[in-house]
Amino acid sequence: MKRLLIASIVAMTLTGGVACAQDAFQTPKAGTIKLDVRLTGIVPDESGSIRTAAGAATGLNVKVNDSFVPTIGLEYYVNPSLSLELIAGSGNHKVKAVGGATNVEVLELWHVPPTLTAKYHFAPDARVSPYVGAGLTYIWFASEDGKNGFNVDLKDDFGYALQVGADIATSGPWSVNLDLKHIAFETDANINFGALKSKVTLDPWVASVGIGYKF
Known part of the structure; x- marks a missing residue:
């Protein structure tokens, strides 16, 4: 799936570049709103040792699988170079x-991580417009389904997001969006009502490819 996402990004970049070679495109202005619909891969860079309530090591660590989900981004341009984007979606992990x-599954979860970033666009009038961004995310664990007799409770909390990407204009208000975020996030895991515990660093990489439309 990771290879499929990377291949999709490359293919859409090349296709977008060829298709838009002769077409007029719309550039952002102050007050422009852009909607992006994306395919997103969430790849945790997790770490976390599982300990007893007294703090003794158990020799076990936390492992979290990747997730591939649809997401949307709603972006408001303060001016052509500066915008604010709210990203919404949900992720499923084991x-x-x-x-x-x-090697035992202890939890299946759904999380909702709304993320707000401020973005600076280096070349807003160009067909290929790269950007960087930074902001905050709040990860809410909406569903926690314990497996194999385990009960696991994760703490909702804030994290920090860094972002790079590019908008590739195709025709009129349409564009292709490529986006990569790194989210710094740590949570406390309470296992079996406090018998075990872990401080889990998730720090996911969030890679997206999608289609945008300016209003």
Whole structure:
């Protein structure tokens, strides 16, 4: 799936570049609103050791799988170079406890991570317009389904987001969007009502490719 996402990004970039070679395109102005619909890969860079309530090591660590989901971004241009974007979607992950001969699923979860970033566009009038951004995210664990007799409770909290990407204008108000975020996020896991615990660093990479439309 990771290779499929990367291949899709490359293919859409090349296709967009060829298709838009001769077409007029719309540039953003103050007050422009852009909607992006994306395919997003959420790839956690997780770490977290599982300990007893007294703090003793169990030899087990947390492992979280990747997730591929649709997301949307709603962007408002303060001026052609500066915009604010709200990203919404949800992710589904399976969480395992691993170590030694142990590899057991303990949790399946859904999370909702609304993210607000401020973005600076280096070349807003160009067909290929790269940008950088930074902002905040709030990760809400909407569903936590314990597996194999485990009960796991994760703490909702804020995180920080860094962002790079590019808008590739195609024709009129349409564009292709490529976006990469890195989100710094840490949560406390309470396992089996406090018998076990873990401070889990998730720090996911969030890679997206999608289609945008300016209003």
